[in-house]
Amino acid sequence: MFEGFDFTDFWEDCEYAREKYVSDPPSDELIASVEQELGYKLPASYIWLMKRHNGGIPVNTCFPTDVPTSWAEDHVAITGIFGIGREKLYSLCGGLGSRFMIDEWEYPDIGVAVCNCPSAGHDMIFLDYRECGPQGEPKVVHIDQEYDYEITPLADSFEDFIRGLVNEEVYEPDPDEEKAENLDLVRTAPFSSLLAELCRKSGAPEAAERWIRDIAEQIVEDKGFFALHGDKESWLLYDIQFWLYTNAFPGVTEQQYLEIYPQMMVAADGFSTGGYAPGFVEDWLKSRKKTGEIQKKNGGLFLSESAKAELEGQLHQVCRKG
Structure with a gap:
């Protein structure tokens, strides 16, 4: 997984990230129970990354887009990546995790919410299983509540999504x-x-x-x-x-x-x-x-x-x- 990708300084391990996102590496038993609760098999690349750093805030938080969203004309931004678990607020099965966003915020039930965004719930990053089915390899999409839950494709896989993240400085205006x-x-x-x-x-x-x-x-x-x-x-x-x-x-x-x-x-x-x-x-x-x-x-x-x-x-x- 992630051949040639340098994870040095990938994570911003601040106190907030450790408190709200980061959990201990997940066991195989925990992964299986989370998958059963969500109803989807998690991507191998996601599991690989979470076993090394289970959730958190990356240094690079922006992903380029070809179309405008409620966030920006040419990119979306994330706040953090959900870890595999239940204990942290921002984890897959945590208090503000995937099922909460689907059940309470009425996001379309197309897969798993894997990243939250700076809009405090008004847009989210999802693993999209519509084409591959619950056991397949999901794509990554942006869902925009502000645009009537419009779905914008981002990457063909979770690994591609991680590789495509860029620093917010790229979009700072001159x-x-x-x-x-x-x-x-x-x-x-x-x-x-x-x-x-x-x-x-x-x-x-x-x-x-x-x-x-x-x-x-x-x-x-x-x-x-x-x-x-x-x-x-x-x-x-x-x-x-x-x-x-x-x-x-x-x-x-x-x-x-x-x-x-x-x-x-x-x-x-x-x-x-x-x-x-x-x-x-x-x-x-x-x-x-x-x-x-x-x-x-x-x-x-x-x-x-x-x-x-x-x-x-x-x-x-x-x-x-x-």
């Missing part, structure tokens, strides 16, 4: 390339429907769009990517979004605004932060209310006149820099 892509995004990508509507109702649509894109571009220049946090430029973008929204829809309450906020950028198909951390927006709003820059009248929020004047000055300064 910082300069990522920055260039994000700059192009904030310069040209279409706004969400809500953000576009707010710009149209501002009275100066082109200026409003230019302000947003210029601020976003400055954020990308500083961070290398577009994301809103608690920094000065992020707060400036929070300010202009609030200004535009209350101009278009006066009388919005705090709760209403926080509920509608994600639709401005996060829900966009193009120009988008790609995620949403409500704590940053809530902190910004709390601070602006405390300083009186955002005030309340008849239950609705609005930007004070002095805050409007200061914001316009900041925006013109940003555009001059751009």
Whole structure:
């Protein structure tokens, strides 16, 4: 088995791996009882490997794919490999093992779940016995709960799967390339429907769009990517979004605004932060209310006149820099 394959430094024997995955080498009796419980004969290459290291977390945790999955466009990732046994949480017959994923998470009963993934159960690696039968040599597939349990073939055998694992560093984006892509995004990508509507109702649509894109571009220049946090430029973008929204829809309450906020950028198909951390927006709003820059009248929020004047000055300064 695994002729010519170097298992030196294959396993990452951290404390978590030893606690959750790694068991003593399985006896022939244990292997037979696990196979009987699962209803499938385990591959010889898998048994060979488990007798030398029974479960664990490999150093290389990614496997290339030709099609996108919920994890990535060109690969899947695993968290660990289940060992043969029952005692460890992540073992074939453990608490979160193969039968649990089939019975409780409703994965298709096509074989044996052999690896879990970083999605905490929302995708899994299975030994697939559909073609070979319960006593044959299974293929290895990825099953994606997020895509209605879509099955993606990975390898013709468990040995091929192990040989094909690569390090996650292979898929780490180039910082300069990522920055260039994000700059192009904030310069040209279409706004969400809500953000576009707010710009149209501002009275100066082109200026409003230019302000947003210029601020976003400055954020990308500083961070290398577009994301809103608690920094000065992020707060400036929070300010202009609030200004535009209350101009278009006066009388919005705090709760209403926080509920509608994600639709401005996060829900966009193009120009988008790609995620949403409500704590940053809530902190910004709390601070602006405390300083009186955002005030309340008849239950609705609005930007004070002095805050409007200061914001316009900041925006013109940003555009001059751009």
